[in-house]
Amino acid sequence: MIGEVKIAHEGAILTCKKAFYYQEKNFFKAIGDVKINQGDTLIQTSDYVDYDADRKFALSWGNVILRDLKMTLTTDTLTFNREDQIMIYDTPGKIVDGENVLTSNRGKYFAGLKKFTAKNDVVVTTPKDTIYSDHLDYYTEIDQAYLYGPSDIYSEGNHIYTEKGFYDANTQISHLVKNAKIDYGDRLVQGDSLYYDAQQSFASASGNFK
Numbered sequence: 223m224i225g226e227v228k229i230a231h232e233g234a235i236l237t238c239k240k241a242f243y244y245q246e247k248n249f250f251k252a253i254g255d256v257k258i259n260q261g262d263t264l265i266q267t268s269d270y271v272d273y274d275a276d277r278k279f280a281l282s283w284g285n286v287i288l289r290d291l292k293m294t295l296t297t298d299t300l301t302f303n304r305e306d307q308i309m310i311y312d313t314p315g316k317i318v319d320g321e322n323v324l325t326s327n328r329g330k331y332f333a334g335l336k337k338f339t340a341k342n343d344v345v346v347t348t349p350k351d352t353i354y355s356d357h358l359d360y361y362t363e364i365d366q367a368y369l370y371g372p373s374d375i376y377s378e379g380n381h382i383y384t385e386k387g388f389y390d391a392n393t394q395i396s397h398l399v400k401n402a403k404i405d406y407g408d409r410l411v412q413g414d415s416l417y418y419d420a421q422q423s424f425a426s427a428s429g430n431f432k
Contacts (some may be wrong), residue, residue, distance in 0.1 A: 227252070231275050234260045234304065238271070248275040254414065256282070258302070264333060265289045268301065278304035286311075288331070293319040293362045306332040315340075319362045322391060323347045336363040348391045350420075351377040365391040377420055381405040384416075394420035 223243065229236040239254030241320065252271040254345055255259060258280065269284025280302040286296040288309065296313035302308075302369050309331040317324040317338060328340035338360045346353040346360065346367060355373035360366070367389045375382040375389060383405075387398035395418070402416040414429025 231273075232278065232304075234258055236271065236273065249273070250275065258282075260304070263290050266300070268300070280304065289335075292336075293317055309333065317360075317362070319365070322365060324360055327373070335361070335431050337361050346391075350394055351375055351389075352392065353389065357428065379406065380420065382418065396420075 223241045225239070227241045229237050229241065236250070236252060236256065236258050238252035238256040241253065242251040243249075249275040250271075251274065254269065255267070256269065256271045257265065257267050258271065263308050263371070266282060266286070266288045268282040268286040268396055270282065272281045273279070281299075281376050282302065283299040286297050286300045288300065295311070295315055295317050297311040298313040299311060301310045310329075312328045314327050315325070315329055324338065324340060324344070324346045326340035326344040329338055329340040331338050340360060341357050344353075344355045344358055346358070348365075353367060353373065353375050355369050355371065357370040358373065359368040369384060369387045369389065373383070377394065381404070382396055382398065382402075384398035384400060384402040386400035387396060387402065389396045396416070397414040398418070399414070402414075403410060403412040404416060411425050411427055413427030413431040416425065418425045
């Protein structure tokens with residue numbers, strides 16, 4: 223099919239400049255200005271898409287951009303499981319969510335939960351903080367991060383380190399539960415469990431507190 227190609231399949235519409243349809247396999251190869259529109263909430267564009275209609279599985283590559291009502295993901299290669307509403311990227315990706323920006327070398331997006339699981343050199347930049355981690359879960363609708371593994375949070379006047387914890391980018395409240403410490407420059411707070419409210423300049427600690 224050549225020209226303004228339009229393919230509709232179970233709630234999604236795919237448009238492109240050219241497509242090959244393998245009828246026995248129920249499989250499409252879409253080329254050039256490819257766009258997948260799933261309802262009014264999820265839109266994806268790329269240079270190429272391989273789409274398995276039986277499995278409802280799409281592999282997209284080349285200038286991939288995924289948008290929903292709040293966030294935009296850009297990467298080079300993306301797999302999209304429409305059955306489970308899960309997208310995976312194994313090439314460096316960038317997520318822009320309002321004023322917050324998340325970058326990582328690979329990650330997974332759960333559309334139903336509005337959640338990113340990001341791994342390898344993860345950086346989250348907000349107007350108030352910068353988070354560095356190797357593994358975190360980030361919920362785009364509520365701007366909350368769950369940290370796994372060594373993680374650093376930098377904001378004006380302090381540095382937080384933890385190997386497991388929770389951080390709310392809106393309220394700047396942290397709950398840190400493994401090898402946690404808060405460095406104020408002239409003061410260092412450590413403990414097995416730390417609670418920190420940056421806006422109120424309030425911290426509490428329990429377990430091996432120093």
